[in-house]
Amino acid sequence: xxxxxxxxxxxxxIEAVADGAAAATDFVQNCxxxxxxxxxxxxxxxxxxxxxxxxxxxxxxTKTVELTLNCLGGALEIEVKDQGEGFDPASVPxxxxxxxxxxxxxxxxxxxxxFMDDVQWSTRPEGGTTVRMVKKF
Amino acid sequence: MAELNIRxxxxxxxxxxxxxxxxxxGEGSVALRSAIRRLLEEGKKNILLNLAGxxxxxxxxxxxxxxxxxxxxxxxxxxxLLSLTQKLQDLLTITKLLTVFDAYETEADALxxxx
Numbered sequence: 088x089x090x091x092x093x094x095x096x097x098x099x100x101i102e103a104v105a106d107g108a109a110a111a112t113d114f115v116q117n118c119x120x121x122x123x124x125x126x127x128x129x130x131x132x133x134x135x136x137x138x139x140x141x142x143x144x145x146x147x148x149t150k151t152v153e154l155t156l157n158c159l160g161g162a163l164e165i166e167v168k169d170q171g172e173g174f175d176p177a178s179v180p181x182x183x184x185x186x187x188x189x190x191x192x193x194x195x196x197x198x199x200x201x202f203m204d205d206v207q208w209s210t211r212p213e214g215g216t217t218v219r220m221v222k223k224f
Numbered sequence: 225m226a227e228l229n230i231r232x233x234x235x236x237x238x239x240x241x242x243x244x245x246x247x248x249x250g251e252g253s254v255a256l257r258s259a260i261r262r263l264l265e266e267g268k269k270n271i272l273l274n275l276a277g278x279x280x281x282x283x284x285x286x287x288x289x290x291x292x293x294x295x296x297x298x299x300x301x302x303x304x305l306l307s308l309t310q311k312l313q314d315l316l317t318i319t320k321l322l323t324v325f326d327a328y329e330t331e332a333d334a335l336x337x338x339x
Contacts, residue, residue, distance in 0.1 A: 101249055102250060133282050137283075183320045190287075190290070191287040191288070191290050192283070192284075194287065194319055197283075198315075
């Protein structure tokens with residue numbers, strides 16, 4: 088598979104999560120990713136987009152979420168950018184710790200880290216947060 | 225077609241919800257929340273979620289299952305899960321929710337474990 092890239096700009100409303108995930112699913116298939124890894128990638132993409140829209144952009148429809156998918160031959164790189172104020176991922180408690188198991192939220196980042204090989208957050212100088220996720224296959 | 229279709233039936237004093245589709249942020253999660261709220265308002269507190277037709281759930285959907293579990297327990301009822309797909313079982317295992325949820329492979333087994 089030759090290297091290729093797809094970029095998608097999504098409005099910050101929940102219905103658009105499915106649009107981003109569908110685009111990612113098509114891209115992942117063309118990239119040659121197996122079914123098992125594809126399931127986890129789909130989940131990580133959905134969680135990253137949801138976080139960007141809900142926690143990053145606070146569902147402000149004047150703000151967008153940018154999804155970039157890179158097929159690098161043996162690895163898939165995904166970037167999700169929001170226009171929010173940023174956050175400290177270390178401040179998010181482990182949802183599998185006993186006091187947190189019955190919390191109704193806070194599992195998105197855990198699932199992203201579970202299904203991807205590497206997940207990193209950064210704050211862009213011009214504002215906004217970028218999460219970069221890599222899955223080797 | 226709706227993201228999540230829910231059919232309700234009664235098995236003794238247990239209400240079974242046969243679910244088909246996806247429980248994800250937005251429509252799917254809202255549909256589950258509405259169904260559970262309505263049942264509790266009707267005094268139906270023993271609820272079995274048949275998840276055989278649910279092939280996908282995200283963190284919002286998992287949160288909705290937890291919310292349902294907590295709301296039903298608070299009312300003195302019980303929530304049990306039936307026929308988890310392998311992927312759903314894997315998700316509930318890694319999130320450690322299978323340590324708190326009661327999940328069964330057969331409906332007869334699930335129904336016999338309601339008190």
